Amino acid sequence: MNASAGRKSKASRWKLQPVLALKPLDAAEADGNLKDLAQTASEAGLDRVAALLAGGGAEKDFLAAVFDLSSFLHDAARRRPEFLDVLFDSTVEQRLEEILKAVAATPQRESATENTMMKELRLLKAEAHFLIALDDLAGTATAEMSVRRLSALAEACIKAAVEFLLLDAHAQGKLKLPDTANPSAGSGWILLGMGKLGAHELNFSSDIDLIVFFEPEASAVLDPYEATDMYARLTRRLARILQDRTEHGYVFRTDLRLRPDPGSTPLAIPVQAALNYYESRGQNWERAAMIKARPVAGDIAAGEAFLKELLPYVWRKYMDYAAIADVHSIKRQIHAHKGHGEVAVKGHNVKLGRGGIREIEFFVQTQQLIAGGRFPELRGRETVAMLGRLAALGWIGEEARDALARQYWFLRRVEHAVQMVADEQTHTLPEDDAGIERIAHMLGFDNAEMFSAAFRTSLLEVEGHYAALFETAPELSSGIGNLVFTGETDDPDTLKTLQGLGFERPSDICRVIRGWHFGRYRATQSAEARERLTELTPALLQAFGATRRADEAIIRFDAFLSGLPAGIQLFSLLQSNPALLKLLATIMGAAPRLSAVITRRPHVFDGLLDPALLSELPDRAYLAGRLAAFLENSKLYEEILDRLRIFAAEQKFLIGVRLLAGAIDAARAGKAFSDLADLTVGAALDAVLTEFAERHGRIKGGRVAILGMGKLGSRELTAGSDIDLILLYDHDADAEESDGEKALAPSQYYIRMTQRLIAAVSAPTAEGVLYELDLRLRPSGNKGPVATHFEAFRKYQREDAWTWEHMALTRARTVAGDKDLRDIVEAEVAEIIALPRNAVKLAKEAHDMRALIDAEKPPRDAWDIKLMRGGLIDLEFIAQVAVLGDGLEAGPRSTSTADVLARLKPDFADAGIRQALQDAYALYSALTQMMRLCLTGAFEREDLPPGLADLLLAATDLPDFGVLEAHVQETAKDVRKTFDTLLRPKRR
Known part of the structure; x- marks a missing residue:
């Protein structure tokens, strides 16, 4: 009998005692959960818990x-109902103190081994995690208490x-302690807690960031020459003890x-x-x-001695112009979108998004770096405490202090709720x-609307203070220097100003800007336009100078203006x-790819004027509604195809802008690009079928379905993706030819119709290309007909297809065409995938x-994410x-690689x-x-x-490109x- 069970009769x-009255999403299901848990507790002899769950109050x-x-808390209670029982005898605080003492005692036990350590730490952490979450949701612990408890737990472990x-x-005998x-x-082994661990601010499901050093001359070290290998091995074992699942x-x-x-x-x-x-x-981010x-x-x-040695590096007494500018670029990817549209709630990143936690942290850190050299009291680690000191x-006003402190803890509560759902x-x-609605209830709001209003208010308040920080940044607080662009000769002081702003060829930039003021473009021909542009020029130059490829940016803007x-x-x-200027x-x-789009098609810029751009998710329903409105009243075949090209180009651009601005993440962008392809190719198919039937009629019982393959099938398209398709058709068995003026046999009919579709989608017109199509994944590849009868496809896949073709079929989904045929094709694909196979032979x-x-196709370099060893393939x-x-674990069929990796069976x-694997896929x-969005060609590391x-660092939440490169490697x-472990050929 365990200790908890021994107390059952007390x-x-x-x-x-909860302070917040939380409401379930589903009262009936909640009641059923409690009955099941009460039964589990009763069977474990935990009568007090059973009575609590079965009673009232x-x-x-x-x-x-x-x-x-919270499925996480429900599962934890189901597995370990004694977590609840202990709270009859101890408060949460008392039990957490007992757990920390138990953690501290684990290494000194005579029976301690690496395996027993791993087990005990995991069990103790699981209970502490459960109790911290419960106390937080009850409202009896503040967000500040929760982050301190989580940090203390991590430190103890x-x-x-x-x-x-x-x-x-x-x-x-490796050390002599x-x-x-x-x-x-x-011992000479130094472990620095960084980030939220160092500041006692860990979130509920946080990583712990450590930097590990060692002192070779420490008294415990027996051989200084062996110390590097020994401490590296110890650090590797430490990571394994803490993080292996x-x-x-x-x-x-x-x-x-x-x-x-x-x-x-x-x-x-x-x-x-x-x-x-x-x-x-050392870099400024460091x-x-x-x-x-x-x-x-x-x-x-x-460790304390090491940090003392670093004081002059971290806290400089004097900050020159370049150093201050660099401080303000440490997290340039966190845009201050002041005033640019409504803030989205759904899908918003509480940490990195507009008005999020990172903006408050950076607000504080920037001021600390600038002033901490002269004011030692500003060298603290904790965000809210430093707001008070500032x-x-x-350095800041009381209103900013109070607002940012209040919103910091509110946003931390939101972050915890998001993580507590499923850990x-x-x-x-x-x-x-x-x-x-779930998050709203976890935070004690009556409904989603009330939470959304409070959340938006919080983000906008943070965003306002964060944007104001940059408006008053030291290098921008006064005039930026001479900016004279009159006459034919360059003003020497203007050249110095441009150089200081980051332009490498200031004389060329002067010539470009003089061209604007001379009215050489239609956009600058009116006196009023030139006047507005003159007023805008200082801000324009500062914004483009901050891109760190300032000359190229101005040249592209010039092409846009033209x-x-x-x-x-x-x-x-x-x-x-x-904010719009910064985005531009x-x-x-x-982003050369996006700038090329905006230069070729200036009208796509109109989409940026939509105030709801960054708050509306570009999901299928949104895109379908926009497409229907865009095609309204378009009757002529050529007009429809041109309008599809215009629409696709604009929406690709706007999806890309959302990704660039951090309004959506990579997964959502992939779905949006794929939904856009589905809809526009489907509309092109409809137009082709209608136009083709006018001349050739229709086949009796004829119907068509398009099977999307590759990244289109898995809904992971990028901005520059081709699309892989297979066109399938079916018709009545007795159909001999179409009923039109120029009749065609069924096979010839669908081959010609498919060729027309390829031209409709891929042929360049005045409005460009809709998509490049690739039909090589059809049966027999390029040697076979471009359209495949469904029965021929079915027979081929069941009798003649190679393993690689079945592998490709795992990502297949129908994207357009006749609904009934699509359903039949989907069912057939599912059956083919489910056929029994020899797992060893398959691997x-x-x-x-x-x-x-x-x-045959080695990777181009270490940044060939697709082809590199250990890459996407x-x-x-x-x-x-x-x-x-x-x-795979049981569940509905999914073509998404990310979904599949999340459902791998434990065996x-x-x-x-x-x-x-999920983390790797998310990183890639x-x-x-981001690379396909921004670049038109290959990724060139040196250029x-x-x-x-900066954008790649923002997308991966890493502080430096060297860190990113190491992480990718x-x-x-x-x-x-x-890959080798799971798929290496095994001997029978």
């Missing part, structure tokens, strides 16, 4: 709501694992990428080497990161009404809307195919083999591998979407627009290792 009141109502709203590893190294009762003291879950995901030059340095770095790096090559650095485990005294010293490391609000029919409206709009500068400086053939691709092959080889890939998708580098290495 009569005592449950010690968690506020506690029962609270638990009913919690377990309905790190310390315990570190002490175990040090004792183990001592026992093996001065005091085994206090293993960390004098076992049947008991994981402790904390651990991120070691913030160390100096992570692509080429060991996991643990000698102190002197680290100091040399920071003093000679200075910002060090604000929150705190020794959390290991040799605390050595106000006390007059997922996400910061993004749900995209559906039910999901928003095609505009008029300019007054645009110049007035940009002058009154700094980003497009011109970082071997997939592995051999990947090896063939490696040999490896992940897609793993997903496809899992689908064909019965490697195909354990939870840790499954999560790692974020990078691919990368710095603005694009590490991820690829891990994916290839997993």
Whole structure:
């Protein structure tokens, strides 16, 4: 009998008394959940818990709501109902103190092994996590209490694992600890907690960021020359103890990428080497990161000494112009969208989105870096405490302090609620009404509307203060210098000003701007337009200068101006809307593909004027409504095809802008690009069928379905994707020819009709190309007819198709055509995929195919995300083999690679591998979407627009391009290792 069960007969009141009256989404289901839990508790001998769940009162109502709203908490209570029982004898605070003591005791037990440590830490963390969440949702713990508790828990687990590893190294003769009762003291092993861990601000499902150093001359070190390898091995074991997923879950995901030059340095770095790096090559983002650095485990005294050595690097007494400018570019990707449209609630990223947590943190950190060198009291780690210090010293007003502090804790509560639903490391609000309603209820709001209003108010308040920070940024607070563009000769002071703003060829820029003022373009011919442009020029130059590829950005803007029919409206709009100007500068400086679109088709810029642009999700219904309105009254065949091209170009651009601005993420962009292709190709098919029938009539019982393959099928298209299709047709068995003026036999009819469709979609017109089509995935490839009878397709797939063709079929879905035929095709594809297969043979053939691709089509470089070893193809092959080889958990069929990787069976890939594959796919998708959006050609690392580098960092939430490169390389290495493990040919 466990301890909890031994207390079952005691009569005592449950010690968690909720303050918030939460409401379930589904009262009947909530009641059923409690009955099941009461039964489970009763069977475990936990009579007090059973009575609590079966009785009445506020506690029962609270638990009913919690377990309905959070699948994570419901599952935890179902597995471990004793978590609830302990609260009859202890408050949450008392039990958490007991758990921290138990964590601290684990490494000193004689029976301690790596496996027992992993198990005990996971079980103790699971209970603490449950209790912290329960107290938070009850309203009895503030968000500030929750983040401190989570941070204390993480710190205790790190310390315990570190002490175990040090004792183990001592026992093996690798170290000689001065005091085994206090293993960390004098060990020379320094573990700095970074970010939210360092600031005692961890979120509910947070990673922990660590940087690990060591002191080779520490008294515990036996051989300084072996120290690097030894401490690196210890650090690797530490990460495994903390983050590997076992049947008991994981402790904390651990991120070691913030160390100096992570692509080429060991996991643990000698102190002197680290100091040399920071003093000679350290970046401003690393200075910002060090604000929150705190020794959390290991040799605390050595850690404090290291940070003391770094003080002059982090806190400079004097900041020159360039340093201040760099500080303000550390997180340039977080745009201050002041006044630009309504803020979306659905799908909003609470951390990185407009008005989010990161803006408050950066607001504080920027001021700290600028002033902390002269004011030591501004060197604290905690965000809200530093807001108070900044106000006390007059750096910000009391109103800004109070507003940002209030909204910081509100947004942290929202972030916790989002993560508590399923214990997922996400910061993004749900995209559906039910999901928003769930979050509203978890936070104690009566409904989604009340929560949405409060959330928008919070974001806009943060956004206003954040934007004001940049309006008063030191380098912009006074005049920027001479800007004289009259006459034929360059003004020397103007050239200096342009150089200071970031332009490398100031004389060329003067010539371009003089051209504007001379009215050489239609947009600048009127005196009023030139006057508005003159007023706008300083802001324009500052915005383009901030792109770090300023000259190119201005040249692209010049090309854009040259095609505009008029300019007054645009110049007035940009002058009154700094966020729109910043967005335009980003497009011109970082996204050659988008800037080419806007230059060729200036009218697409009109879409940016829509105030709802960044708040409306471009889902299928939204795009379908826009398309129907755009095609209204278009009757002529050629007119329809041209209007489809115009519509697709505009919507691709606007989807891209949303991605660029952070209003949608890579996954949502992929779905939007795919929905757009579905709708426009479907409309082209309808137009072709109608036009073709006018001359050739129709086939008796004839019908057509288009099967989308590849990224279109998996709804993962990018801005520059071709689309892969198979056109299938069917007709009555007795149909001999069409009934039109020029009759055709069925096969000839559909082949000619498909050729017409290819031309309708791919042939260039004055409005460009709709999509490049690829029909090579049809039966018999390029040698076969372009249209395939459904029965021929069915027979081929069942009798003659190669394994790779069935793998490709796992991503197939119908995207257009006759509904009945589409249903038949979908059912047939599902049956083919479900056919029994030899799993060993399947894995071997997939592995051999990947090896063939490696040999015949090697990756261009380390940034060829698709083809590189451990890249997208490896992940897609793993997903496809899992689908064909019965490697998925039960559920509806999905063609999405991301969905498939999330549903891998434990016997195909354990939870840790499954999560790692999902993380890798999310990383690759974020990078691919942004690169394909911005670039028209290959990714050239040496000629990368710095603005694009910032966007890639924003998409991946990493602080530096070197860190990103190292992360991509590490991820690829891990994916290839997993690929080989899962698909390597096995001997029978």
